[in-house]
Amino acid sequence: MSMKLITSLWKRLLRPDACSHTKQLLFEFVEGELTPETHRKLEKHIGNCSPCLDYVNSYRRTIMVTHHHGLPEAPMPPALKEKLCEFIKQNPDLK
Amino acid sequence: MSKPDTQIDDVQLVARLKQRDKSALEELVHVHGAKMYGVALQFMRNESDAREVMQDALVSIWNKIGSFEGKSAFTSWIYRVTANAGLMALRKKKRRENDISLDAVGSDDDDAPLPALQLSDKRPLPDKVAMTGELGEQVRAAIDQLPEPYRVAVLLRDVEELPMAEVMQETGLSEPALKSRLHRARLALREALLPYLNGQDIQKS
Numbered sequence: 001m002s003m004k005l006i007t008s009l010w011k012r013l014l015r016p017d018a019c020s021h022t023k024q025l026l027f028e029f030v031e032g033e034l035t036p037e038t039h040r041k042l043e044k045h046i047g048n049c050s051p052c053l054d055y056v057n058s059y060r061r062t063i064m065v066t067h068h069h070g071l072p073e074a075p076m077p078p079a080l081k082e083k084l085c086e087f088i089k090q091n092p093d094l095k
Numbered sequence: 096m097s098k099p100d101t102q103i104d105d106v107q108l109v110a111r112l113k114q115r116d117k118s119a120l121e122e123l124v125h126v127h128g129a130k131m132y133g134v135a136l137q138f139m140r141n142e143s144d145a146r147e148v149m150q151d152a153l154v155s156i157w158n159k160i161g162s163f164e165g166k167s168a169f170t171s172w173i174y175r176v177t178a179n180a181g182l183m184a185l186r187k188k189k190r191r192e193n194d195i196s197l198d199a200v201g202s203d204d205d206d207a208p209l210p211a212l213q214l215s216d217k218r219p220l221p222d223k224v225a226m227t228g229e230l231g232e233q234v235r236a237a238i239d240q241l242p243e244p245y246r247v248a249v250l251l252r253d254v255e256e257l258p259m260a261e262v263m264q265e266t267g268l269s270e271p272a273l274k275s276r277l278h279r280a281r282l283a284l285r286e287a288l289l290p291y292l293n294g295q296d297i298q299k300s
């Protein structure tokens with residue numbers, strides 16, 4: 001068996017493990033909390049593994065859309081605005 | 096309204112608040128009330144509780160304005176104060192209701208993913224419509240359905256983007272507990288939002 005074949009078999013054997021690392025280290029990876037070496041290794045795997053890439057990207061997108069759309073954009077009910085202004089005028093704690 | 100104008104207005108607002116000008120507080124409601132309401136509503140889920148949170152936040156702003164040094168934007172400071180008032184209100188409510196189910200949900204030892212979130216039944220296809228206005232609705236619905244401890248973690252960290260240390264302080268969670276909670280919440284949100292995520296560009300930070 002050629003060295004190349006052995007390497008590729010070895011890589012294939014290791015692959016599920018590398019993929020499970022992506023799941024295990026996802027939070028730390030995305031938050032940039034891994035050691036540079038681990039980060040680099042994982043990044044390399046993710047770059048070569050499309051399921052992992054999709055997974056990491058969808059996690060990042062989740063954080064992004066949560067930030068951008070997490071709060072309702074509905075205007076404040078006018079009655080509420082009035083009540084709050086009344087509250088400000090009346091409240092003894094505000095002096 | 097352009098950004099510099101808003102900032103100038105905020106500088107004046109802060110100055111007036113520090114001078115104990117109560118009308119500045121009313122103006123704050125007019126200018127920043129909508130976003131404050133959004134924060135309060137996302138915590139409390141109903142208008143009347145959200146109103147109480149806004150009132151608490153207004154009292155806090157009034158009392159703490161002296162400690163606002165202008166290092167962060169005034170708006171983020173206001174929203175932070177509002178989020179804090181929301182958190183306090185949730186705690187008070189929890190004590191009142193003596194709701195043990197929330198505690199049961201909060202166990203962090205359990206690595207199992209959260210149960211799938213049930214989004215509204217009108218699930219549109221992930222087309223252009225879903226990518227625009229409806230994405231927001233889906234995101235908010237998904238956050239809304241997270242069990243409270245997870246919702247709070249997501250609101251403080253991912254929506255309001257408070258630093259981890261501050262979220263730990265406010266929730267009283269240890270770092271590993273907070274991370275675990277946040278991660279599980281994100282995974283549950285990801286699961287729920289997966290059909291809507293493809294068109295979203297990733298902004299690396």
Ligand SMILES: [Zn+2]
Nearest residue numbers: 018019049052
């Ligand atoms: Zn992989």
